[in-house]
Structures are given as structure tokens and as C-alpha cells.
Amino acid sequence: MNLFKSVVASAISSGIPNFPYTFGDRQDSEAGIWVLQNGQRRDDGSNCSIFSFDINSNKSRLPLARNALKKLRTMRHPGVIKVLDTAETDTYLYVATERVTPLRWHIKRKSMSPETLKWGLFAVAQTIKFINEEASSVHGALRVGSIYTGESGEWKVGGFEVLSSMKDDEAVIYNYGSLVPDSGRYTPPELVKSGWGEIKRHPLTSVDAYNFGTLIFEVFNGDFMGGDQVGQTKGIPPSMHASYRRLVNSNPKARISVGNFLDQGRRTGGFFDSPLIKLAEGIDSLGMKTEQEREAFLSDLDSLSDDFPEDYFKLKVLPELIKAVEFSGGGPKVFGVVMKIGKKLSDDEFESKVTPAIIRLFGSPDRAIRVCLLDNLPMMIDRLSQKIVNDKIFPQMVTGFTDLAPIVREQTVKAVLTVVTKLSDRTINGELLKYLAKTSNDEQPGIRTNTTICLGKISKNLGVGSRSKVLIAAFTRSLRDPFVHARNAALMALSVTSEYFTDDDCASKILPSLCPCLIDKEKLVRDQANKTMDMYLQRVRKFASTMPDSVLPPPTTSDATATTPRMSTPQPSEAASWAGWAISSFTNKISTAAGEIEPNSNGTPVSATRPSSAPIPNDARRLVPGTASASTLHRQAVASPAVTSARTSTSSNQNDYFQDTNAEDDNTDAWDDMQEEAFFDAPSQASKAAPSAANPFGDEGEPDFAGWLAAQAGKKPGSKPLPKGLAKSGAAAANRPAAATRVTSTASGAGLTTKKTVGTALKPKPVVAKKIDTAPKDADNDDGWGDKW
Incomplete structure (x- = not known):
């Protein structure tokens, strides 16, 4: 901790020029010339690691530090630690690299499975082969302390303090090889006897071959203590024993190179012939594989067990698979593997690595991809925010409701149950119901049936104001569907959604629609219709039992002065008398209209009683x-x-x-x-x-x-x-x-x-003749006035 504080204080005091990184916690490592610390880039907050070398306290090893800094910047290989930036002051050297962790941590905790260890050795062997053959160089310090693991779990080679090109006569390894910490334990026996200059007289690969052998022992057993353990096969996989012994042969010329060791292990049935190593080799070229090769690769990928490095799948395999799905025609099977790996991601990791790809894929015109996305929605819906689903995924998803392929329409209807919880009320009661109305009339009976089932299951998400209206219209329409399962689905949906209907709706809209199903041609429908009908009848009867006998006000005593009788609604107990009264009243009206009014006992005609309020004719x-x-x-x-x-x-x-005058009109x-x-x-x-x-x-x-x-x-x-x-x-x-x-x-x-x-003949009575004055009338007074009357 004191050293860390001094490093930070020194960095602050010296003012590192053009080094935009923040120093973090220190990571303990094997005794070496570098202090490893976690760091972050100031621009974007991305993780990194920072190697610091204190010049004042290690002046004798300054050539080693400067050689390592130089080689790290110039050596480019996937198996080499990636350098982001370097800085040098009067007191310190700084190298910012990708975030790495010392391999020794995992070896001490024995946190890696044998398959993962073999995969790591395979990656190191590839890197050393490149250094020896392509770069014509010698690493010279290969051991557990010079190996690191990246964020993806891949093994990265570091420790370039004495890495030298054999074409350079003044190579650092000749003069400073012995200054590497703990070099005595890992130095090949020929160099122990004759010094580091002896490298020139032996094969270029012999030093690194011997050190790779000690690395194998160290990886499987924990620690390599010295030459006494060379050649021991304890803990090493049996398939590797023969090749391992040839690596650590005491005769430099009899040793096999790391490249040869790699080739032996890659043979069919060899120690490097494993699914994880195949995955590592094939993942980079996934987009260039044929259909058959891709199928074989994905089969191996599916068979991988959980002991394999999880971080490798997250950070290395997953991005490559997503690229293959988006740009190389990987297809639904590749996306299925993506979802399998996605289960192991945290929510933040899923959002940053998978969600953007999912949004892009929903816009893909490939129907197979669309169906695969809809099938896998239940696995990822909890990882997707409501805003992303409502604003970005659902607008792309709705095109499936009107797709020409029935399978796409059907899967889209089924996917509604998954996404409805992430949709806004406006989207549900507007756009979604509009599309479900179309699929409820689909030409495919299965899609119509699934739409009915879907509406029944999302009924609780519908708006209260329009829910009963929508459900009644949809279900009663499905009751008339010619497809038997559509009718049965409508009956079942009505059974489970009865709580959303009012008692008036049950009696006036639902029960009349259920009646035809009681005599349906299919027994399946008849049986379900009887169950549904009984349930609604019980509900309506229960409600009716709570209703008042009448909503009319009770009859009041008529006014004593009123002469006109008033008719009131009869009570149930008076039903019989009320009916008789109504019939007799009707008969009386007929007889009155016929004019059959009988005189009373004294011969006086009975006058019809007129209400006092009626106008007088x-x-x-x-x-x-x-x-x-x-x-x-x-x-x-x-x-x-x-x-x-x-x-x-x-x-x-x-x-x-x-x-x-109008007698003729009578x-x-x-x-x-x-x-x-x-x-x-x-x-x-x-x-x-x-x-x-x-x-x-x-x-x-x-x-x-x-x-x-x-x-x-x-x-x-x-x-x-x-x-x-x-x-x-x-x-x-x-x-x-x-x-x-x-x-x-x-x-x-x-x-x-x-x-x-x-209409009976009248007997004429004797009439007394009137006396009329027949005398002549005066002409002046006889004006005919009386004749008019």
C-alpha cells in the first residue's frame, strides 16, 4: 500500500504528460520489475491495466523495462497483451494495456478446469510459435508470472523484458537474461552452465521449448521449484506426457519446438483436440464457414459445459455470434446460442452487448430470424426495459400481424402475451387492439383461435372503459366461428373473464349469444357451453335476487272528491284480480263503442261518466x-x-x-x-x-x-x-x-x-196537424228568410 501511495504521489507530482488514465487498485503479482494496477481511461471510463516501473529503485533493470515497453508496442498478436498507451518520466515508466489479471491468481486458487488449462496452453503455444518462427525471436522468460488473463478469459503473453530478436547481435537477452527475477529456477541447463550467450549455438526454439515445458508442469501442479521437477508428469494429462518430456529434454537439439508440440496436440484425438479449443479456432472464421461447417461448429458449441470460461463466451464468443447472425446469415440456431450465453450475463452486460443487436434484428426482413426472435422473447423480455419494448421493438414487431406467412402471424399473436406487460396503456388499447381485430378475422382458423385465447389472457391489461365492449364483441363473434376450437376458445374465454362484465351485459348480451351453442353440432362445444351458461345464469340469478320487487312508487289513496278511477300497477299478490279487471275493462269499452247502453230500472238511460279533467265536446x-x-x-x-x-x-x-243538411253523410x-x-x-x-x-x-x-x-x-x-x-x-x-x-x-x-x-220499426204516433195561416202574405215581409231554416 505504501508503494502504491508513493507511485500515485510520484505520478501526480511529476505530472505525467499525455497519459489520460486514472490509477486504481494494485494487483499483487509475482516478484518482478513491474507494479500492476487497475486503471480507467478518463475519456470514456473504460477499464484498463497500468504497468509502472520505478526507475529510482530499479536502475539496474531499467534496460529490461525499456525493452519490454518497446517490444509490447511493436509486437502485434492476439495472444500478446494489447498496449493502449505508454508514458515515460524521469522517475517512472508507464504502460497502459487492456484489463488483465495475473494467471498466478487462478493457478493458486485452482479455479480452472483441465479443459480450460489446455485451452490456455494452446493459446500460449500459438503465441510462442509466432514469436519463434514469424518474429525470429526468443521470449526467454516464459513462466506463469509472465502470463495474464484478459477480461474474456483468454491467456495473454507478457513479460517481454528479455524478448530479443536473434538477428540482433546486441540483443538484451545476451547481457541481461540473468537479471530477470527468479531466472535461476527457469533457466535451461545448458545456459546455466555456459551463460546466455550459448543461445546462439543452439536452435532458436530450444530456450522457449524448455520454458514452455516448465509452464505445463506449473499450470497443472501449482509451482515449479527447480530442475529437480523437470520431466515429472504429476497432474499432467496422460495424452500430453510424451510430448511434454520431449519439451524438457536436457539436450537442446533433441527438444521439440513449441510449434511441433502444438501440431502434435492438434492431431485427431490429440490433447488439443477438444470442443473448447475448436471453438476458439472456429469463432473468428464463423462467418466464412459453409452451412455444414457452421452446423458442426454450433453442435460443439451447444455441447460445451458450464466449466468453460464464462467470460470468454461473454466477451469473445458472444460478439462473434451476433456478428454472424446479423451479417453472415448465421440463422436462428446461432441466435439460440446467443440467448443461451445471454443467460449468464448481468442486466448491464445484456443491455450493452445484446439489446442493440436485438433491436436491429427485429427490423430484419428474414422471416426465420423474426420467428426465432419471437420464440426467444420469453428468455429476454425481463432484460429489456419498458421504453425499449414500447418504443423500438413493438413498432417493428407489429409488421408480423400482417405478414404473408401464417407462421409469422401466429407467432406474433403468441408473442403478445410476452410483451403486453411492457407496453403502455395507449399502445395496448390503440394499436395492439387494432391489429388483434385483424387477426381475429384471419383466414387461418388457428390464428383466429389464438387471437381469442390471447384476448382472454390479456383482458386484465385492457382499459377499463373499453374492456367489456371489446371482449363481448370479440368473444360473441367467435361463438359463431365455423372452426370448432375457435368456438370452444370463446366459451372458455367468456368463463375466465366474467368478472369484467356487468350483470346487465351478462343478461342482455352474453346469455343470448350462448344459447345457440347449447345445441352445437360438436359435443365439445355443447359441454363447454353448458358450463359457461350455468356460471352466467347463477350470477344473473344471484343479482336478480338482490333487486327490489318494483321500482315504481307505492300506490296512494285516491282523493275522496275524485270521480275518475285510476289504474295502478298490480302487485304480485293481485295478479289474478288485475288480469280479470283488465279483461272486463276491455269488454266494456267494446260494448260502449257498440252503443249497447241499457236503461236503468226507471227507464232513464245511464250516462257515461266523463273524467272531470276531460274537455267538453x-x-x-x-x-x-x-x-x-x-x-x-x-x-x-x-x-x-x-x-x-x-x-x-x-x-x-x-x-x-x-x-x-248533411244527412246523406251519416x-x-x-x-x-x-x-x-x-x-x-x-x-x-x-x-x-x-x-x-x-x-x-x-x-x-x-x-x-x-x-x-x-x-x-x-x-x-x-x-x-x-x-x-x-x-x-x-x-x-x-x-x-x-x-x-x-x-x-x-x-x-x-x-x-x-x-x-x-234497428226496429217505429210505430207512428198520431200527429196533431199544425194550424198554418194560409192567408196571403205581404210581399214586403216575405223575403224567404224563414225558408233558409
């Missing part, structure tokens, strides 16, 4: 006694024709002044039932109206202008005498025949009774 109003003056009545009589309700029929007697059938004989033979006292100002006639309502005029002449002194022909004796007025009248209107109280004679 005009005919009756003219007969009701009132306060009208005689002159007013006279003007009415002169200006108006005879009142139709008191119309008199014309007999053979031409002396009657009031003839019925409906004779309506008059056939008049009982004239009984009417005239038994006149009642009530049927005769007393003379009054409004009715100045005392002869059954027949106007007697002669008498009226005589009376007026007697009241007014000096009046002129009546014109000739209008003079009427009292006897003649008294003996005027009553049989001439066919209608007698009697105003009695508030009622008006009209009597109609029954």
Missing part, C-alpha cells in the same frame, strides 16, 4: 246550461248550421225548420242499434233539458224560434209583430211530433248521453 258544450244571452244564441243560429251532435232527421213533415250502420221506441216511449225526467238562457227550448232540445220570438216580443213593448208564417200557437208548439227527432242530446251535469235507436 263542442256539441255538448252547446247543450250545457250556461249564461249565454238569447241574442248571442240567435246570432249563432243564424250564422251556423245545425249542430251535428244534435242533428235531427227530416221526416215527411216539411214544416220542420231544422233540417239536417253512417247508417252506426245508427242501426238505436232503440227509438224504447227511447221515446219512456222518456225520463232527466233526459229533458229545462229552458234556459243557453237552451231556451223546452221540447227535448229542439229549437223553437217561434216561441222564442214570441217571448221576446212580449218582453219588449213596442216590438214589431212576428212575420206571417212564423206565428205559432201554443197548442201547435205543444203538439209538435216528437217522433221526428232521431237524436236527443241531454245535458245532465258533467256528462253527455247520446241515445241511438235499435
